[in-house]
Amino acid sequence: xxxxxxxxxxxxxxxxxxxxxxxxxxxxxxxxxxxxxxxxxxxxxxxxxxxxxxxxxxxxxxxxxxxxxxxxxxxxxxxxxxxxxxxxxxxxxxxxxxxxxxxxxxxxxxxxxxxxxxxxxxxxxxxxxxxxxxxxxxxxxxxxxxxxxxxxxxxxxxxxxxxxxxxxxxxxxxxxxxxxxxxxxxxxxxxxxxxxxxxxxxxxxxxxxxxxxxxxxxxxxxxxxxxxxxxxxxxxxxxxxxxxxxxxxxxxxxxxxxxxxxxxxxxxxxxxxxxxxxxxxxxxxxxxxxxxxxxxxxxxxxxxxxxxxxxxxxxxxxxxxxxxxxxxxxxxxxxxxxxxxxxxxxxxxxxxxxxxxxxxxxxxxxxxxxxxxxxxxxxxxxxxxxxxxxxxxxxxxxxxxxxxxxxxxxxxxxxxxxxxxxxxxxxxxxxxxxxxxxxxxxxxxxxxxxxxxxxxxxxxxxxxxxxxxxxxxxxxxxxxxxxxxxxxxxxxxxxxxxxxxxxxxxxxxxxxxxxxxxxxxxxxxxxxxxxxxxxxxxxxxxxxxxxxxxxxxxxxxxxxxxxxxxxxxxxxxxxxxxxxxxxxxxxxxxxxxxxxxxxxxxxxxxxxxxxxxxxxxxxxxxxxxxxxxxxxxxxxxxxxxxxxxxxxxxxxxxxxxxxxxxxxxxxxxxxxxxxxxxxxxxxxxxxxxxxxxxxxxxxxxxxxxxxxxxxxxxxxxxxxxxxxxxxxxxxxxxxxxxxxxxxxxxxxxxxxxxxxxxxxxxxxxxxxxxxxxxxxxxxxxxxxxxxxxxxxxxxxxxxxxxxxxxxxxxxxxxxxxxxxxxxxxxxxxxxxxxxxxxxxxxxxxxxxxxxxxxxxxxxxxxxxxxxxxxxxxxxxxxxx
Numbered sequence: 001x002x003x004x005x006x007x008x009x010x011x012x013x014x015x016x017x018x019x020x021x022x023x024x025x026x027x028x029x030x031x032x033x034x035x036x037x038x039x040x041x042x043x044x045x046x047x048x049x050x051x052x053x054x055x056x057x058x059x060x061x062x063x064x065x066x067x068x069x070x071x072x073x074x075x076x077x078x079x080x081x082x083x084x085x086x087x088x089x090x091x092x093x094x095x096x097x098x099x100x101x102x103x104x105x106x107x108x109x110x111x112x113x114x115x116x117x118x119x120x121x122x123x124x125x126x127x128x129x130x131x132x133x134x135x136x137x138x139x140x141x142x143x144x145x146x147x148x149x150x151x152x153x154x155x156x157x158x159x160x161x162x163x164x165x166x167x168x169x170x171x172x173x174x175x176x177x178x179x180x181x182x183x184x185x186x187x188x189x190x191x192x193x194x195x196x197x198x199x200x201x202x203x204x205x206x207x208x209x210x211x212x213x214x215x216x217x218x219x220x221x222x223x224x225x226x227x228x229x230x231x232x233x234x235x236x237x238x239x240x241x242x243x244x245x246x247x248x249x250x251x252x253x254x255x256x257x258x259x260x261x262x263x264x265x266x267x268x269x270x271x272x273x274x275x276x277x278x279x280x281x282x283x284x285x286x287x288x289x290x291x292x293x294x295x296x297x298x299x300x301x302x303x304x305x306x307x308x309x310x311x312x313x314x315x316x317x318x319x320x321x322x323x324x325x326x327x328x329x330x331x332x333x334x335x336x337x338x339x340x341x342x343x344x345x346x347x348x349x350x351x352x353x354x355x356x357x358x359x360x361x362x363x364x365x366x367x368x369x370x371x372x373x374x375x376x377x378x379x380x381x382x383x384x385x386x387x388x389x390x391x392x393x394x395x396x397x398x399x400x401x402x403x404x405x406x407x408x409x410x411x412x413x414x415x416x417x418x419x420x421x422x423x424x425x426x427x428x429x430x431x432x433x434x435x436x437x438x439x440x441x442x443x444x445x446x447x448x449x450x451x452x453x454x455x456x457x458x459x460x461x462x463x464x465x466x467x468x469x470x471x472x473x474x475x476x477x478x479x480x481x482x483x484x485x486x487x488x489x490x491x492x493x494x495x496x497x498x499x500x501x502x503x504x505x506x507x508x509x510x511x512x513x514x515x516x517x518x519x520x521x522x523x524x525x526x527x528x529x530x531x532x533x534x535x536x537x538x539x540x541x542x543x544x545x546x547x548x549x550x551x552x553x554x555x556x557x558x559x560x561x562x563x564x565x566x567x568x569x570x571x572x573x574x575x576x577x578x579x580x581x582x583x584x585x586x587x588x589x590x591x592x593x594x595x596x597x598x599x600x601x602x603x604x605x606x607x608x609x610x611x612x613x614x615x616x617x618x619x620x621x622x623x624x625x626x627x628x629x630x631x632x633x634x635x636x637x638x639x640x641x642x643x644x645x646x647x648x649x650x651x652x653x654x655x656x657x658x659x660x661x662x663x664x665x666x667x668x669x670x671x672x673x674x675x676x677x678x679x680x681x682x683x684x685x686x687x688x689x690x691x692x693x694x695x696x697x698x699x700x701x702x703x704x705x706x707x708x709x710x711x712x713x714x715x716x717x718x719x720x721x722x723x724x725x726x727x728x729x730x731x732x733x734x735x736x737x738x739x740x741x742x743x744x745x746x747x748x749x750x751x752x753x754x755x756x757x758x759x760x761x762x763x764x765x766x767x768x769x770x771x772x773x774x775x776x777x778x779x780x781x782x783x784x785x786x787x788x789x790x791x792x793x794x795x796x797x798x799x800x801x802x803x804x805x806x807x808x809x810x811x812x813x814x815x816x817x818x819x820x821x822x823x824x825x826x827x828x829x830x831x832x833x834x835x836x837x838x839x840x841x842x843x844x845x846x847x848x849x850x851x852x853x854x855x856x857x858x859x860x861x862x863x864x865x866x867x868x869x870x871x872x873x874x875x876x877x878x879x880x
Contacts, residue, residue, distance in 0.1 A: 041160050041638070042347070044145035045105035046710070047665070048658030049351035050651070051165075051374055052087070052095045055878050057444045058655025059473060059575040062582055065651065066572035067091050071373060073649050074586050075551060077565040078524075080516050081509065083591055083647045084164070084375030087357070092370070099181070100354045100372060103163045103654055106142035107345035108185040109637040112629065113334040113355075115171050120623050122363055123615045132368055134358030135627050136168035138183075140348060141637060144657075146392050146499050147400070157388035159380050160638065163650065164592075166373035168355040171336045183353045185346040186332035190244075193329045194230045201225070204251070211328070213243065213321045215303025216277070223303070223321060224249045232323065240322040248319035251297050252285060261285035261296050262313040263305065271304060275320070278303045289313035339629055341636045351667065363616065374650050379639050382585055382646040386501045393499040399717070401495035402442040404488060405502065409433040412474055412484035424454045425467050425485040432482055434474040436576035439496070439503060441655075446723045447879065449846070454485075464490040473575045481574070498656045503580070506646070507546050509588040514601045515542040521605070523563075535605055547586065554580055582652025593630035593643030596621075664713055664727060666705050672731075672872050673740045693743055697809055700744055712815055719819040724879050725846040726839050730822060732870035733852065734780040736862040737818075745808040746777030746784070778807035781818040781856060792817055795824065821856075846879075 054061055070077050071086025087097055112135065119132040145158035174180050178193075200212040202225035210230070212222035217240040226232065234241035248259045267283050268276035281301050287294040289311065299305070299319065307314035334340070348354075361368035393400070411431040419425055445453065445468055458464035466488040472481045487493070496502040518535040519542035521527045527535065542548060555563045555571045571577040589595075599621050608614040634641050694701040716722060721730055735741065775786045783792065786801065793800045796816075800806055807813050822838045838855050845851060849867045853860060873879075 042105070042107045042141055042143050042345070044143050044158065045350070047350035048104045048654045049101055050654060051101055051103060051354075051372070052097055052099070053101055053351060054095055055876075058441055058651070058658075059438075059444070059579065061651050061655055062578035063573055063575055064091060064094050066569045066578070067094060071371075072568060072572065073581065074547065074584055074647065075563070075568070077568065078520050080520055081511065081547070081586075081588060081591075083377065083586070083588065084166075084373050085650055087372040087374065089369055097357060097370070097372070099356055100165055100168065102140060102348050102350055102352045102354050103374075103376070103650060104142050104144075104350045105348070106140045106163070107347050108138060108342060109141045109162075109345045110137075110139040110339065110341045110629075110633045111185075111334065112137055112339045113168065113171050113336055115336045117170050117359060118626065120363070120619050122619060131361040131363065131365070133360045133623075134167040134170065136166075136170065136355070136358055137629065138165045138168065138185075138354050139163075139633065139637065140165075140354075141345065146389055147396065149392075149395050152395075157385055157392055159378055159382065159385045161376060161378040161380070161648070161653075162637075162639070164373075164375040164377070165354045166375070167358050167360045167371050169358040171334055173356075173358075180356065181353060182332040183355050184332070185342075185348055186334045189331040189333050190233045190235075191231050191331055192234060193331065194226050194228050194232070195327055195329050196228050198226075198228055198327045211323055213249070213323055214240065215300060215305075215319060215321065217242075217322050218302075219324075220302060221282075221300035223299070223319070224251070226323065232328070234323065234325070234328065239325060241325045241328075243321040243323055246321065248316065249297070249321070252316065252319065259316055259318070261287065261316040262289045262293075263299070263307065263316060264291070265307070265312060265314045268305070268307070268314075274306055276305055276307065278305065285316065286313065289315070339632045341633055343636070345637075363620070376648045376650045376653055377590065377645040378648070379645050382587075382648075383506050386504065386506070389499045389501055393497040396497055396499060398495075400497040400499065403439040403496050403498060403502070404442065404445065405494045405496055406434065406438045406440060406474065406486060408435060408437050410438075410474065410486055412470070412482045412486055414484050415469060419454065419467075419485065421454055421456075424456050425487070427487060432476050432484070434482065434576070435477045435479075436475070436574075436580065437503060438474055438576040438579065440468075440470070440473065442495075443724075447877075450843075458490075463492065466490065475574050475576060479570065479574060504583045504585060505550075506585045506587065507550060509545065509547040509586050511542045511545050511547065512601070513598055514538055514605065515545075517602055517605055519543050519548075531605075550584065551581075579652070582649035582655075584649070586647045587644065588647060590630055590643045590645055592628050593634075594625050594628035595643075596625070599624055664709060664716070664731060666709050668873070668876065669705070669709065669731075669741060671876070672735065672869055693745070697744065700809060700811060700814075703811055708811060708815075711812060715815045715819045719823050721819060721822060721839060723839075723843070724877055726842050728870055728873040728877065728879065729838075729842050729849070729852050730819075731873060732849070732866050733856045734818060735869045736866050737777075737782050737856070738780045741780075744779060744811070744814040746782050775804055778804065779814045779817040779821075781821050783807060783817050783821055788821070792820055795820060847874075 050061060054064075056064070065072065065085055067090040068086045069088050069090040071082060071084070071088070073082060073085050076082040087095065091097070114134070114136055117132045117134045117136075119130040122129050122131060140163045141160065142163065143158055143160050146156035148156055174182060194211045198211040199209050200222070201209060202212065202222050205225045208225060208227060210225045210227045212219075213224040213226060214220055215223050217238065219240075233244040235244050236242050252259055252261050254260055263278075263283055263285055267278060267280040269279040271277045278299050278301055282298045283301075283303075284298055285296045287296055289309075290313065304320035305316060306318040306320075308317050309315045357370040357372045359368040360371040410433065411427055412434055413425040413427070413429050413431045416425070416429075448468065452469040454467040456465045456467065467485045468488065469483075469485050471483045474482045474486070476482060515538045518527075518538035522532060522536070522539045532539075551563060554577050555567050572581065603609065603617075606614055606617050608617050630639070630643055631641070633639070634643070639645070716727060716730065721727060738744065771786045775784060775789050776782075777784045783789065789801050789804055789807075798806075800813075800817075807817050824836060838852060841848070841851050841855055849870050850860065850863060853863050853866050
């Protein structure tokens with residue numbers, strides 16, 4: 001219940017239902033017997049996402065939360081405990097809150113989606129007012145596991161945690177607007193709709209586009225055309241699905257919808273029980289059982305039919321119809337008005353759609369507003385997990401240290417216009433000490449333009465150092481944000497791994513709601529002298545507890561022993577303080593577990609008793625009960641029944657491990673290629689070539705795109721192609737060279753390779769006629785010439801001169817050789833002393849696509865496309 005007491009609590013609804021334990025099935029009606037055995041924990045997560053796919057760096061994402069109207073972590077505007085964060089009208093001006101997305105890879109274990117939000121009746125003088133609220137939620141289980149240590153059999157430490165998305169949109173809203181995208185974990189209904197992008201045509205339907213209907217489970221000559229938006233029911237699995245609810249094409253039906261026609265039995269081939277296939281190239285459907293009767297239509301070869309009767313002509317009883325499944329939009333429908341526990345859980349990926357923000361009206365609000373409560377918690381022993389991680393981090397390679405720690409009192413040198421590589425800043429210049437520790441992600445520093453970072457080489461008596469210009473990240477003792485240069489002394493200024501959990505601390509909070517309320521009312525001057533005397537000890541216990549004590553250090557700037565909403569927001573607007581708040585891990589009972597005695601204990605301090613009832617408080621207690629879900633869900637999903645869990649800041653956790661706003665993902669490649677299917681689609685490279693490639697390289701043609709992205713990112717890390725600009729250039733070059741990630745082998749204007757491009761170029765790296773086609777382009781960046789094959793063979797200690805096809809038929813080789821060429825080929829222009837390393841060219845002129853293209857291609861071939869893709873990635877990643 002976000003921001004207790006200042007909002008007064010959450011709203012009353014009718015009694016809760018028994019939860020449904022729903023198996024993963026294609027229909028919403030499928031249910032299993034009640035079971036309390038938790039499902040196995042999910043696989044270790046690999047990917048993270050901001051809930052609204054925000055591309056800002058982690059520190060800015062934290063400070064954005066100061067704009068929320070209420071609902072901060074770990075206390076609300078009223079200084080009371082709050083286990084999550086809110087996204088509401090205050091954050092809407094900064095974020096695109098049109099859809100809520102999953103924080104990390106995991107599995108959906110439970111949800112509740114009401115048909116209509118309930119409401120609570122509040123009493124204001126002589127009036128009663130009903131105020132609606134959404135109690136809809138989705139609960140996702142994740143497993144965070146430290147990276148394995150190469151060569152070690154030891155099992156890395158891991159932690160199971162949960163992300164909770166509360167106050168989501170009602171089911172009725174989706175029903176009223178079919179255009180709203182539905183979450184993928186909702187059960188799939190049998191009825192589907194032809195996509196608006198379906199573009200098939202049929203001669204019997206001039207001027208129309210839609211979806212072809214075939215008489216067998218593959219593409220061929222179409223029987224009919226379904227218009228865009230038409231609803232159909234399908235069954236089965238695979239690429240083509242059977243259309244149900246109809247016995248044949250409309251052209252064969254009479255005015256009453258009955259199937260007509262007869263076919264010659266001699267051309268039918270038995271296919272299954274009472275099912276035949278047409279064996280002829282085509283077969284006429286006659287109006288009567290006679291070869292002289294009218295032809296109603298011609299059924300293509302392979303069409304599946306059912307017939308009845310005897311003799312040379314048999315009556316058509318059914319013509320099976322099939323449609324392309326991916327051209328249909330599957331309608332999804334939740335099991336509404338119930339708590340649903342999924343058995344087994346449904347896998348979900350980072351950034352997948354969870355739902356949409358619903359409406360919520362506080363007891364004091366004049367109107368409902370869109371509000372998301374986002375929470376992360378774990379029932380595991382987080383203290384032990386962190387201890388194990390810290391020991392494990394000491395065994396990880398230095399490359400895992402991706403956060404630069406700037407300790408309190410770091411000197412911030414004011415910027416001067418003349419600062420440059422030849423005149424760098426100096427610690428002897430005027431500077432201001434920072435007032436708090438700050439951990440800065442490497443991805444942020446790597447993304448700085450050249451004018452904001454200066455490298456100073458080591459000299460006798462002086463270590464090498466890197467200067468970074470930080471704007472608005474550090475602050476002084478008065479809380480003023482600083483703009484200036486900080487120095488990283490190489491080998492001295494510490495870099496830390498996220499797995500060391502540096503700066504994080506666990507706080508055990510045992511404040512009761514009664515203590516918290518007494519503290520709040522006393523700080524707000526809403527207790528009489530008599531009440532203070534009676535409840536003051538309770539307030540003291542809350543104010544001197546470990547949570548409040550720690551927060552006073554961060555938030556209570558005027559040291560008056562209380563925390564105002566203004567002080568809280570001011571602290572959250574400072575990156576260092578926002579980060580410190582996000583590093584607090586609070587052990588406390590979940591607010592979603594209902595314990596009536598806990599809330600009844602507030603009756604006295606609120607003045608509620610039998611003779612003077614507080615009707616709004618009575619309604620609020622009912623509302624608390626209605627909002628709760630813990631008891632119905634906990635045991636079935638592996639949470640402790642007592643509700644005591646470790647709470648973590650959602651964005652603090654995501655930002656700590658997903659430190660890169662630039663990341664090559666399946667989503668990014670699909671966006672720039674315009675594809676959502678498999679990695680190779682065989683469209684951009686030309687249909688004829690694609691068919692040849694599919695036959696010759698099936699293991700590449702059907703390569704899993706997620707696996708490809710993982711191997712690509714591993715290779716980029718392995719070869720040190722790691723800055724945003726380096727990776728953006730690399731992907732844009734690979735995009736053109738591999739025909740939009742559809743081939744690992746060079747092709748000419750037609751199906752066959754054009755030997756004229758290379759066969760005569762003996763002097764350019766080949767040694768004899770015929771070397772051209774033998775050592776044609778292979779890999780993502782098309783490696784050509786025998787001398788380059790030789791050099792790479794020497795590097796890998798594998799003979800690719802003898803087996804050049806291995807660079808096209810093996811994805812690891814296709815990726816690895818491209819990274820090798822980028823860093824070590826020696827074929828790059830010597831301009832700027834590149835020494836064969838394209839990274840050097842990128843670092844010198846980050847936006848010069850032409851220079852990089854000439855280094856890769858030797859000319860300007862495809863320059864326009866390479867520039868286009870680079871610009872798309874640059875904008876996607878927010879690079880300057």
